[in-house]
Amino acid sequence: MGDTSTEAVRVWLVERTYSDDEQNLIILTYATLDGTRYFRKERALTSFTDSRETTAAVEADPTDLGTVVDAETRTRFATEAQRMKARHDPDDAI
Numbered sequence: 001m002g003d004t005s006t007e008a009v010r011v012w013l014v015e016r017t018y019s020d021d022e023q024n025l026i027i028l029t030y031a032t033l034d035g036t037r038y039f040r041k042e043r044a045l046t047s048f049t050d051s052r053e054t055t056a057a058v059e060a061d062p063t064d065l066g067t068v069v070d071a072e073t074r075t076r077f078a079t080e081a082q083r084m085k086a087r088h089d090p091d092d093a094i
Contacts, residue, residue: 006061006062007062008059008060008061008062009032009037009059009060009061009062009065010032010057010058010059010060010090011030011031011032011037011038011039011057011058011059011060011065011081012030012031012032012033012056012057012080012081012082012084012085012090013028013029013030013054013055013056013057013080013084013094014029014030014031014038014076014077014080014081014084015027015028015029015077015080016028016029016054017029019042024044024045025042025043025044025045026042026043026044026045027040027041027042027043028040028041028042028043028054029041029077030057030058030060030081031068031077031078031080031081032065032077032078032081033078033081033082033085034074034078035068035073035074035075035076035077035078035079035081036067036068036074036078037065037066037067037068038065038066038067038068038077039058039060039064039065039066040066041058053093054093054094055090055091055092055093055094056084056085056088056089056090056091056092056093056094057084057085057088057090057091058090
C-alpha cells in the first residue's frame, strides 16, 4: 500500500461568496464529502466577459486543505458536498 498523503483529494463546491474587502473577488469553498476538510479558491473577475468555469468538484493537494473545526460548519459542508456529488459530475460547470 502506497503513501496516500500526496494523492490529490476530490473536494466539492459547497459555498460561493463575494469578498467584502476586494471588488470583483469571488471566494469558492470546496469540501470533502464528510465536511472535515476544505479547500478555498479565490478568483478575481477581470471583466464581464471572463469565461472561466466553476466546476462542481476539483482535485486538491492534501497540503492545501484546511481543517473544519466547527461542528455546524462540518455538517453544512458535508450536506452540501454530498448534494453536489449526487446531482453533478465533477467537471460540470456550476
